[in-house]
Amino acid sequence: MLHRIVGVTVRDVRFPTSSEQHGSDAMVRKSAALATLRRHSDPDYSAAYVVIDTDCGLKGFGLTFTLGKGTEIVVCAVEALAALVVGKSLQEIVNDFRGFYRLLTSDSQMRWLGPEKGVIHLATAAVLNAVWDLWAKAVGKPLWKLLVDMDPKQIVSCIDFRYITDVLTEEEALDMLEKAQEGKQQREEQMLKQGYPAYTTSCAWIGYSDQQLQQLCTDALKSGWTKFKVKVGADVEDDKRRCRLIRQMIGPNNTLMIDANQRWDVAEAIRWVSNLAEFKPLWIEEPTSPDDILGHAAISKCHNRVMFKQFLQASALQFVQIDSCRLGSVNENLAVLLMAHKFKVPVCPHAGGVGLCELVQHLILFDFICVSASLHNRMCEYVDHLHEHFASPVVIQDAHYMPPKDPGFSCEMLESSVKRHQFPEGEVWKMHK
Amino acid sequence: MLHRIVGVTVRDVRFPTSSEQHGSDAMVRKSAALATLRRHSDPDYSAAYVVIDTDCGLKGFGLTFTLGKGTEIVVCAVEALAALVVGKSLQEIVNDFRGFYRLLTSDSQMRWLGPEKGVIHLATAAVLNAVWDLWAKAVGKPLWKLLVDMDPKQIVSCIDFRYITDVLTEEEALDMLEKAQEGKQQREEQMLKQGYPAYTTSCAWIGYSDQQLQQLCTDALKSGWTKFKVKVGADVEDDKRRCRLIRQMIGPNNTLMIDANQRWDVAEAIRWVSNLAEFKPLWIEEPTSPDDILGHAAISKCHNRVMFKQFLQASALQFVQIDSCRLGSVNENLAVLLMAHKFKVPVCPHAGGVGLCELVQHLILFDFICVSASLHNRMCEYVDHLHEHFASPVVIQDAHYMPPKDPGFSCEMLESSVKRHQFPEGEVWKMHK
Numbered sequence: 095m096l097h098r099i100v101g102v103t104v105r106d107v108r109f110p111t112s113s114e115q116h117g118s119d120a121m122v123r124k125s126a127a128l129a130t131l132r133r134h135s136d137p138d139y140s141a142a143y144v145v146i147d148t149d150c151g152l153k154g155f156g157l158t159f160t161l162g163k164g165t166e167i168v169v170c171a172v173e174a175l176a177a178l179v180v181g182k183s184l185q186e187i188v189n190d191f192r193g194f195y196r197l198l199t200s201d202s203q204m205r206w207l208g209p210e211k212g213v214i215h216l217a218t219a220a221v222l223n224a225v226w227d228l229w230a231k232a233v234g235k236p237l238w239k240l241l242v243d244m245d246p247k248q249i250v251s252c253i254d255f256r257y258i259t260d261v262l263t264e265e266e267a268l269d270m271l272e273k274a275q276e277g278k279q280q281r282e283e284q285m286l287k288q289g290y291p292a293y294t295t296s297c298a299w300i301g302y303s304d305q306q307l308q309q310l311c312t313d314a315l316k317s318g319w320t321k322f323k324v325k326v327g328a329d330v331e332d333d334k335r336r337c338r339l340i341r342q343m344i345g346p347n348n349t350l351m352i353d354a355n356q357r358w359d360v361a362e363a364i365r366w367v368s369n370l371a372e373f374k375p376l377w378i379e380e381p382t383s384p385d386d387i388l389g390h391a392a393i394s395k396c397h398n399r400v401m402f403k404q405f406l407q408a409s410a411l412q413f414v415q416i417d418s419c420r421l422g423s424v425n426e427n428l429a430v431l432l433m434a435h436k437f438k439v440p441v442c443p444h445a446g447g448v449g450l451c452e453l454v455q456h457l458i459l460f461d462f463i464c465v466s467a468s469l470h471n472r473m474c475e476y477v478d479h480l481h482e483h484f485a486s487p488v489v490i491q492d493a494h495y496m497p498p499k500d501p502g503f504s505c506e507m508l509e510s511s512v513k514r515h516q517f518p519e520g521e522v523w524k525m526h527k
Numbered sequence: 528m529l530h531r532i533v534g535v536t537v538r539d540v541r542f543p544t545s546s547e548q549h550g551s552d553a554m555v556r557k558s559a560a561l562a563t564l565r566r567h568s569d570p571d572y573s574a575a576y577v578v579i580d581t582d583c584g585l586k587g588f589g590l591t592f593t594l595g596k597g598t599e600i601v602v603c604a605v606e607a608l609a610a611l612v613v614g615k616s617l618q619e620i621v622n623d624f625r626g627f628y629r630l631l632t633s634d635s636q637m638r639w640l641g642p643e644k645g646v647i648h649l650a651t652a653a654v655l656n657a658v659w660d661l662w663a664k665a666v667g668k669p670l671w672k673l674l675v676d677m678d679p680k681q682i683v684s685c686i687d688f689r690y691i692t693d694v695l696t697e698e699e700a701l702d703m704l705e706k707a708q709e710g711k712q713q714r715e716e717q718m719l720k721q722g723y724p725a726y727t728t729s730c731a732w733i734g735y736s737d738q739q740l741q742q743l744c745t746d747a748l749k750s751g752w753t754k755f756k757v758k759v760g761a762d763v764e765d766d767k768r769r770c771r772l773i774r775q776m777i778g779p780n781n782t783l784m785i786d787a788n789q790r791w792d793v794a795e796a797i798r799w800v801s802n803l804a805e806f807k808p809l810w811i812e813e814p815t816s817p818d819d820i821l822g823h824a825a826i827s828k829c830h831n832r833v834m835f836k837q838f839l840q841a842s843a844l845q846f847v848q849i850d851s852c853r854l855g856s857v858n859e860n861l862a863v864l865l866m867a868h869k870f871k872v873p874v875c876p877h878a879g880g881v882g883l884c885e886l887v888q889h890l891i892l893f894d895f896i897c898v899s900a901s902l903h904n905r906m907c908e909y910v911d912h913l914h915e916h917f918a919s920p921v922v923i924q925d926a927h928y929m930p931p932k933d934p935g936f937s938c939e940m941l942e943s944s945v946k947r948h949q950f951p952e953g954e955v956w957k958m959h960k
């Protein structure tokens with residue numbers, strides 16, 4: 095079956111997570127807390143949500159994560175990219191996936207709008223995520239399993255090596271993947287049994303009171319969590335008090351990470367972080383601009399493989415945070431996983447938002463089974479919200495991501511959720527007016 | 528007068544420069560040649576064109592340059608930013624221009640779409656360019672003169688130093704500007720008399736025949752041009768032949784630059800360029816990805832001040848190419864001019880496209896008069912097309928940009944041109960269907 099793509103639709107789906115209302119809706123009540131998530135003081139967690147229709151009735155679902163306002167710009171960008179997708183068959187795409195990736199990222203006119211960054215790259219991710227979902231569904235496997243079962247040659251054929259060959263060539267990538275075939279079977283079984291280790295960001299949002307923080311920490315410890323991330327960067331005395339409190343709660347052997355969400359300039363970051371050093375954070379996340387390679391971020395979410403390449407070359411990060419919706423989908427994440435492996439830097443994916451946990455778990459499972467073969471210093475972020483809107487939500491057991499079983503990339507949202515949250519015409523937004 | 532902003536409109540204006548048609552329209556005939564401009568094989572030179580309306584009837588015009596497809600995405604982004612602008616007065620904005628810049632670039636929800644890169648940053652540039660045009664018109668001066676007459680304190684108050692303080696602090700910037708006050712008057716007179724040196728990119732597009740190239744070179748030499756840029760990167764033997772030809776035409780004392788438009792990976796760039804070294808190019812422009820600081824581009828157009836900062840820190844460029852429409856308008860270009868001065872790297876602006884020459888001449892005049900005070904190894908790109916659509920087109924005399932005299936930022940296009948070229952409803956596009 096060719097699965098010819100006959101249509102691409104995209105919708106602007108927003109969850110009113112910035113709301114202060116205490117309505118009867120559980121989601122809305124929960125979201126008052128979410129409002130304090132980030133330096134973004136009032137995010138409405140959102141998605142540009144893509145559905146690919148094929149001539150045989152099979153659908154591919156994809157999304158990219160956004161924060162509310164401006165989602166309509168990403169929707170507009172997806173519509174522009176759709177023209178490059180409609181009419182192609184899945185077969186044709188996956189037979190030359192590198193070429194298809196290049197087609198989307200190097201359109202001679204649209205390339206100016208990036209290249210491979212910002213709105214146009216987010217839109218590219220949403221479209222490609224839907225294509226990967228379609229592919230996984232067409233073969234009846236969850237995406238991670240599709241990847242794990244792929245021949246190294248075929249994996250490599252999905253990656254665009256442009257601009258990274260000084261660090262990673264196609265031959266080298268193939269060699270790495272072939273070497274990692276050994277023990278693959280056992281690692282897959284290990285994952286199916288134990289799952290992939292996770293850490294939680296749900297306990298220590300910056301706006302929580304000390305009491306809330308203590309309660310959430312107690313609950314999380316009871317549920318088996320051992321790794322905790324704390325949001326910092328607003329007030330240094332406040333940060334010290336909160337880090338001290340959490341370190342006391344979790345004890346010296348559990349893991350603490352801190353995240354400044356791009357809050358500081360370089361000198362300020364150094365000063366601030368030395369104030370928090372006594373609490374022994376494993377990493378400092380996004381101390382400064384995501385563009386600042388030479389500012390020596392300790393860990394970083396980058397927007398494309400060329401940025402990741404340099405962070406690795408400059409030894410400017412000690413942990414790599416991949417992202418399923420900011421990078422160019424599976425294709426570009428594969429390139430980053432391989433480069434991280436080459437530089438022996440552990441990958442600890444960024445998740446949370448809407449659907450980021452659902453998507454990225456597939457990539458990190460593949461990383462363990464087929465690339466890194468190690469769990470040392472590795473863990474995947476977990477945030478406990480908005481999963482209820484997905485057709486195949488993540489399954490967490492004892493602080494581990496359990497491998498998804500349903501075919502696809504876990505991007506599909508419940509149609510009822512999409513309808514209710516479509517912006518601005520959905521029921522939820524009419525209520526908020 | 529407060530000049531309260533009562534409306535922001537934005538239009539998608541495209542010039543069919545990719546057209547192969549040989550119609551009777553001079554612009555269209557010229558554009559067959561333009562089609563070969565770039566690695567972009569078929570650019571339709573375009574703009575998201577912004578008009579700011581005020582309560583007193585004064586208008587500000589601004590634009591950002593694009594390549595055709597996807598301009599509608601930038602239009603959509605401008606519309607999203609417009610909400611942050613309407614209702615403010617010019618007075619309020621310029622009293623805290625840094626704050627206004629931060630407002631546009633750091634909206635808590637839209638920041639996710641960049642920050643400060645791609646579509647959202649292009650839109651920011653278009654809006655801010657219109658605000659600067661409005662300001663210059665309100666004081667009745669061309670923009671360069673507004674800047675030159677500004678107190679160093681006020682200049683510094685327009686710059687957002689976030690993420691660059693490790694290289695340039697506000698105090699340092701102020702100090703540099705104060706030192707450069709000496710001799711300002713003479714330099715302004717010098718500019719008014721002689722203009723700012725330009726180089727031409729109009730002679731050696733990659734698709735020109737050798738005969739065309741010889742003819743254009745001969746004509747340009749006659750008109751006083753001494754500096755020439757050649758597009759390279761498609762075929763190395765072809766490049767050698769063309770560079771040899773031009774070097775023969777212009778002789779050993781004139782200047783030759785080459786531009787690869789991001790064509791190569793790092794190793795490839797080194798190989799290719801050593802093949803062209805015998806023709807003694809002054810610089811190699813964009814040999815590889817614009818994100819690749821460590822790939823050691825010799826010259827670079829960056830998308831924000833944080834990228835420029837690192838290229839300078841890493842000594843990865845020997846020339847800085849500012850851009851009036853990719854960076855966040857005058858505000859961010861000021862930061863880059865000051866950093867370039869600190870690192871003693873000459874600024875040679877990127878121009879061409881639609882309106883880039885018109886806008887960037889203001890910035891480079893300011894650089895000479897108030898920052899660098901030097902013309903050594905400095906020149907501003909010039910491309911001879913589409914100027915006829917502007918209300919105050921550039922004036923080139925003897926290969927120099929003559930300082931604009933009309934109030935404003937020279938962004939205003941002829942309304943008749945805008946109407947004819949609006950996409951898709953303008954007359955020109957109806958003809959092209």
